[in-house]
Each structure stands twice: as C-alpha cells, then as structure tokens.
Amino acid sequence: MSPDGGYLREDESAHPASLAPAYASTVKRSPNHPLVRIPQTLTETTGPAACWDRLMGSALADLTTQHAGAPLGQRIIVSGRVLDENRRPVANTAMEIWQANAAGRYIHAKDNWNAPIDPNFTGAGRVVTDDQGRYRFLTIRPGAYPWGNHANAWRPAHIHLSLLGPAFATRLVTQFYFPDDPLIALDPIACAVPAAARDRLVARFDIATTEPNWALGYLFDVVLRGRDATPTES
Amino acid sequence: MADNQSPEKFGQTPSQTVGPFFHYALPWKGGADLVGQSGLGARTELFPADHDVLNVSPAHGPVAGETIEVRGQVFDGDGAPVPDALIEIWQANAAGRYASPDDPRTELPLDEAFIGFGRAATLDDGSYCFKTVRPGPVPGPGNTLQAPHIAVGVLGRGLVKRLVTRLYLADGEGLDADPILALVPRERRGTLIAETSGSANVYRFDIVLQGERETVFFDC
Numbered sequence: 001m002s003p004d005g006g007y008l009r010e011d012e013s014a015h016p017a018s019l020a021p022a023y024a025s026t027v028k029r030s031p032n033h034p035l036v037r038i039p040q041t042l043t044e045t046t047g048p049a050a051c052w053d054r055l056m057g058s059a060l061a062d063l064t065t066q067h068a069g070a071p072l073g074q075r076i077i078v079s080g081r082v083l084d085e086n087r088r089p090v091a092n093t094a095m096e097i098w099q100a101n102a103a104g105r106y107i108h109a110k111d112n113w114n115a116p117i118d119p120n121f122t123g124a125g126r127v128v129t130d131d132q133g134r135y136r137f138l139t140i141r142p143g144a145y146p147w148g149n150h151a152n153a154w155r156p157a158h159i160h161l162s163l164l165g166p167a168f169a170t171r172l173v174t175q176f177y178f179p180d181d182p183l184i185a186l187d188p189i190a191c192a193v194p195a196a197a198r199d200r201l202v203a204r205f206d207i208a209t210t211e212p213n214w215a216l217g218y219l220f221d222v223v224l225r226g227r228d229a230t231p232t233e234s
Numbered sequence: 235m236a237d238n239q240s241p242e243k244f245g246q247t248p249s250q251t252v253g254p255f256f257h258y259a260l261p262w263k264g265g266a267d268l269v270g271q272s273g274l275g276a277r278t279e280l281f282p283a284d285h286d287v288l289n290v291s292p293a294h295g296p297v298a299g300e301t302i303e304v305r306g307q308v309f310d311g312d313g314a315p316v317p318d319a320l321i322e323i324w325q326a327n328a329a330g331r332y333a334s335p336d337d338p339r340t341e342l343p344l345d346e347a348f349i350g351f352g353r354a355a356t357l358d359d360g361s362y363c364f365k366t367v368r369p370g371p372v373p374g375p376g377n378t379l380q381a382p383h384i385a386v387g388v389l390g391r392g393l394v395k396r397l398v399t400r401l402y403l404a405d406g407e408g409l410d411a412d413p414i415l416a417l418v419p420r421e422r423r424g425t426l427i428a429e430t431s432g433s434a435n436v437y438r439f440d441i442v443l444q445g446e447r448e449t450v451f452f453d454c
Contacts (some may be wrong), residue, residue: 009453010246010395010453011245011246013245014245014246014247014248015246015248015249015395016248016249016250016394016395017394018393018394018395018397020394023251023392023394025391025392026392026393026394027311028310028311028312028314028392028443028444029310029311029316029390029391029392029393029443029444030392030393030443030444031397031443031444031448031449031451032311032444032445032448033422033448033450033451035451035452035453036417036418036450036451036452036453037417037452037453037454038414038417038452038453038454039375039413039414039454040454041372041373041374041375041380041413041414042326042332042336042337042372042373043324043325043326043332043372043380043383043385043400044385044454045336046324046332046334046336046337047324047334047336047351048324048333048334048349048350048351049334049335049336050335051333051349053292054291054292054294054349055262055265055291055349055351056262056265056288056290056291057262057288057290057291057292060287060288066287067284085244085245085246087244096259096260097259098255098256098258098259098260100255106255107258107281107282107285108254108255108257108258108280108281109279109280109281110254110255110280110318111255122258122285122287123258123259124258124259124285124287124288125287125288126288160250160252160253160256160259162252162259162260164351166336167334167336168324168385168387169454171322171387171396172247172249173249173250173251173252173389173396174247174248174249174250175250175251175253176238189250189251189394190250192394193248193250194248196243197243197245197246197248198248199238199239199240199243200238200239200243200245200247200248201238201247201248201250202238202239203238204238204239219238220238221238221247222247223244223245223246223247224246224247225246
C-alpha cells in the first residue's frame with residue numbers, strides 16, 4: 001500500500017491529444033497505438049525534487065540584465081504560483097523559461113526569420129518557487145512570429161515554461177499567451193488544447209504587480225497533477 | 235487566486251510543445267553525462283557562445299556503480315530521424331535508491347554525486363547518448379520487484395505533450411517477472427528492451443514515435 005496513492009491521472013479534458021492534425025508536425029510524430037496504462041511505481045512517484053541547483057546551477061530571474069546593455073522591448077514582470085490540482089502550493093520546484101525577443105526572433109541558429117537579433121537578449125531563465133509556490137521573473141514581452149505550418153501562419157506571442165514538479169509523473173512543458181491576442185484563436189498549437197481549458201494558457205494583466213515607471217505586471221498560475229487522495233494498492 | 239482567467243476554470247494546466255528552439259534553455263552541460271559531466275547532450279553549436287547563460291552544473295565527485303552508455307535514434311512515422319527532440323531520463327542509483335524525498339527506503343544509500351535525472355537533445359541524425367550508471371532494483375506494486383529500468387520522457391517539435399516510455403536493460407535480472415512489462419502486449423515488449431551493441435556496457439535504445447516497431451508509450 002502506498003501511503004499517498006500516487007498522482008491523479010492526466011486530465012484528458014485539459015490536455016491536447018498527441019495527434020492534432022492542424023499542427024502539421026504532429027501527424028508523423030504521434031503514436032498510432034493507444035498508450036498502455038500502468039500503475040504508478042516508485043519510478044513515477046519520485047523525481048529530482050529540491051536539487052535543481054545541483055543539476056543546472058543557480059536561478060536566473062532577470063532576463064534583462066544578462067548582457068552589456070538593456071534589451072529592446074516592453075519590460076514585463078511575470079509572477080504567479082505553481083499549485084497542484086488539490087490547490088496545494090508546489091514549493092521549491094524549478095521553472096525553466098525561454099522565449100523570443102521583442103521582434104519575435106529566437107537566439108537560435110535554426111530560427112531564420114527576418115527579424116533582428118537583439119545582442120542584449122538571450123531569452124532564457126530559471127526560477128525556483130518559494131514555500132507558497134510563488135515565482136517571479138523579469139523579462140521583455142516577446143513578439144509574434146511567422147512559421148511554415150500553413151499559409152500566413154503566425155504564432156501568438158508566448159513564453160515557454162518547463163516544470164518537473166515533485167515527481168516524474170508531474171512533468172509539464174507548456175507555453176503561456178497574452179490577453180486579447182487575436183492570434184491565439186488562429187493558432188493550431190494553442191487550439192490543440194480543448195476549448196474549455198484553453199484560457200488556462202492566457203496570462204492576466206495585473207495592475208497590482210505592475211511597478212510604477214518600470215514594468216507591466218502579468219499573472220500566470222501553473223497547475224500540476226496532484227496527489228490522489230484515494231489510497232490504492234501499489 | 236489560482237486561475238488565469240476565471241476561477242471555474244481551475245484545473246491542470248494544458249501541455250504545449252517545446253517547439254524547435256529549446257536548445258539554449260533546457261539542455262545543460264553534463265545533462266546527458268550523469269557520470270563525468272562532459273558537454274554531452276547540449277547542442278551549444280545552435281546558439282552563440284555569449285548567450286550560453288544557463289548551462290552550468292556544479293562539479294561533483296565520482297559516482298558509485300558501473301558506468302553504462304545508452305545510445306539510440308529517434309524516428310518519426312516515415313522512418314525519418316527526428317533532429318529536434320529532447321530526451322529526458324530518470325532512474326535509481328546503483329543501489330536502487332531514487333534521489334527523492336518520496337523514496338521511503340532510507341536503508342539504501344544515497345549517492346551525493348548522482349541524482350539520476352538527465353537530458354539530451356537529439357543531433358541532426360536523430361541520435362542521442364547518455365552516460366549513466368546501471369540502475370539497481372526497485373520494488374513494484376505489491377511484493378513484486380521491477381527489473382532494472384530507466385524512465386524516459388520524449389519532448390520535441392510536433393509533440394504537443396510528452397511521451398513516456400521505459401528502457402529495460404536486456405541483460406537485467408527479472409525481465410520475465412517485471413510487473414510493468416507484463417502489462418505490455420508480448421509482441422511489443424521488444425521496443426522497451428535495450429540490447430548491448432559492440433561493447434558490453436553500451437546499450438542501443440531507438441525510439442520510434444509512430445508506425446512499424448512503434449515504441450510502447452505509457453499512461454502513468
């Protein structure tokens with residue numbers, strides 16, 4: 001008997017299916033066979049919790065001071081909480097962050113969109129949540145960019161987030177978007193998510209965390225899989 | 235306050251793809267070399283050196299156990315290599331203990347030098363490689379024992395959510411009695427078995443996302 005019964009399963013009403021035909025790259029990269037359901041063992045209910053600094057080095061919460069000068073673009077403060085679906089904070093977990101610059105260009109050799117590189121902006125960071133699951137980072141608002149998925153396809157402005165949470169089973173990689181962006185409804189990656197859950201990926205503008213004469217505040221909470229309260233044989 | 239638009243929408247945050255441009259953010263030097271901390275698995279040629287802002291892990295001492303290498307390629311449904319996938323592993327140390335506060339078996343030793351979590355970005359030919367140690371045995375459901383295995387997560391462009399599989403060592407003890415392998419149709423179990431190739435401690439583990447010889451992926 002496991003003392004805490006493992007984690008609740010991935011919620012099918014929240015997550016996209018692996019095959020999302022409008023996102024063309026999924027067509028040959030999604031399995032044909034259904035997933036094989038297995039019980040959670042110690043392998044799935046453990047994870048490299050609380051040792052991120054030993055794995056990857058220290059936190060980097062200010063993406064605007066990594067180079068000699070200030071990056072171009074609108075400074076924004078992104079903050080929020082990492083919770084589990086039982087509304088408990090996920091403390092001391094690392095959130096990895098990456099994004100395009102204000103012009104929508106990534107500092108990546110294979111991004112060949114004709115928009116300027118900003119030598120003062122890398123667009124990568126990492127924060128660790130506090131004991132209430134809170135996090136905060138400073139960056140610039142990324143731009144939208146075109147991609148080759150279909151005619152006149154544009155990705156809405158977004159920031160990538162990567163979290164592992166307490167266990168291998170709670171791993172999550174996602175992207176969040178900005179409010180009132182008309183590109184979200186046209187984007188096959190955002191629209192791969194069931195409609196009822198799509199707004200969970202849209203950050204909120206927040207005047208309370210906006211800092212006078214400095215930066216706009218956006219709130220984005222992340223909800224990971226929670227412990228199953230029902231004890232099970234395992 | 236635990237929602238992003240309205241309280242009634244509280245629930246699991248949906249998964250999204252890592253996209254093709256994760257290399258300057260997610261892999262780190264030593265991420266795929268859990269033993270020697272070489273640059274294995276980090277594709278630093280894909281971004282300028284002065285934008286390498288994150289990829290440092292603190293030095294650690296020698297790792298206990300027998301070093302093994304895992305090598306493989308990731309293929310799509312056309313049999314084409316996948317050059318922009320990210321493979322993650324999670325495993326027990328040589329004694330079978332997970333470096334996690336949720337592993338209650340405190341009678342087994344932790345290894346200060348070994349966490350057991352790794353990451354490797356695939357190369358242009360879809361290949362990846364990990365250097366790690368042979369994992370020890372881990373209990374399964376009830377009174378069962380699991381054969382030595384490594385949990386594997388697959389992320390990448392075109393994967394809107396992570397795919398999860400397992401790598402079992404072909405010469406590991408207890409494969410026939412493994413409670414998880416027993417749940418996999420017999421004719422597909424081979425996709426989870428890493429065979430030695432060439433030298434004894436080098437294992438081959440290809441990951442086929444779709445089609446003939448499609449790797450078994452788990453809902454766990």
